[in-house]
Amino acid sequence: MTHQIRIAGTDVSFACEPTDTVLDAALKAGIEMPYSCRKGVCGNCAARVEEGEFELGVVSAEATPPGQQLLCQCRPRSDLSIAPASWRRAEPGARQRLRLKVYRNTLAAPDVSLLQLRLPAGKRARFRAGQYLQVQLPDGEQRSYSMANPPHESDGVQLHVRHVAGGRFSALAPGLQPGDTLDVELPFGQVEIDPASDRPLLCVCGGTGFAPVKSLLDHLLRQKSTRPVTLVWGARDRSGLYLLEHVQKWARGLPDWRFVPALENEADAQALQGHHGRVDTAVRAVADDLQGAEVYCCGAPAMVSAVRAQCAALGLPPERFHADIFVVG
Known part of the structure; x- marks a missing residue:
């Protein structure tokens, strides 16, 4: 039986099949809400369910705020009334399926490939800083990668691909040659920072979690932002900080x-x-109080959970913690 999902305080509603999650149904209906991983881990899609019955899939307790539910794992069992953190109608035609051509493939670190992909002539990629695309594998499976280039560089996309043991796409990436093609769909994700905000911004990333941070900070630089910005970038050793020369561009x-x-x-x-230790301990070292700040964190689930807990202990309101979690699958 199809159920109706109403956004509390509005006259907006959309249909949801019992087999669909509330988030999937919203996206199908052209309603955009905050989300990232879609696997019940990042917590970005948390919202209050004010009326109705539902069941939940697998969720991270650490990522679920008190009194809220993760809409990417919430399936209705009756009509629902929900109160998401924010919502808006999707721009018509914003999502595109494209065949991109490999322009350059370089090894930025022993275990990181930088893929520069070009769009077909006359095409432009429309996305916001911090969003990601999905690469379609030959058997139809998909893998998600953040765009590392800022939105104004729209004639192509740059991907940072870590070589993961057993990874489907990361096993293919090192062998891609100029002229090879990849089928992708973009954009996905609603992790975004208000470019007009003047709050101090703390960006925390591990490894190739640097990719969406690069897009975000390049965009702020383009906007001539004057807000205070701190970047904490974690790795095992120096080779993991594979674009240090680009960091100098932001310093200037x-x-x-x-x-x-x-x-x-x-x-x-x-x-x-720098700081000897993990990124969550680095956060404690660089900040005494985060009550007035905004945090953008990108990396593996355990890292993001540790940083989230550290930021909460430093007074950061939960709605100002934006997480982009890299879930290997």
Whole structure:
């Protein structure tokens, strides 16, 4: 039986099949709400369910705020009234299926490929900083990767691909040659930072979680943002900070800038005048109080959970913690 999902306080509603999640039904109906991983891990799609009955799939307790539910795992068993953090109608035709051509494939670190892909002539990729695309594999499965380039560089996309043991696409990426093609769909994700905000911004990332942070900070640089920005980038050793030269670009262009490399290798941390340890302990080292800040965190689930807990302990309101979680699958 099809159920109706109403957005509380509005006259907006949409249909949801019992087999669909509320988030999937909203996206099908052209209603955009905050989300990222769609696997019950990141917590971005959390919302209050004010009326009705539902059942939940697998969710992360750490990512679920008190009194809220993760809409990516919520399936209705009656009509529902929900109160998402925000919503808007999708721009018609915003999502595109494209065949992209490999323009350049370079090894940025021993285990990271930088793929530069070009769009067909006359096409442009429309996306917001922090969004991602899905690459279609030959057997029809899909893998998600963030666009590392900012939205104004719209004639192509840059992907940062870590070589993961057993990874389907990461096993293919090192062998891609100029002229090879990939079928993709974009954009996905609603993790975005208000470019007009003047709140101090703390970006925390691990490994190739740097990719969406790069897009975001390049966009802020383009907008001539004057807000205070701190970047904490974590890796095992110096080789994991595979685009340090790009960080210098932000140091020159953002007027209130701080960069803290967080490295497990003590000698490398000392050489870069960074933090020896994990990124969550680096957050504690760089900030005494986050009540007035905004945080964007991108990386593996355990890392994001640890950073989320650290930020909460430092007074950050939960609605100002934006997470983009890399879920291997």
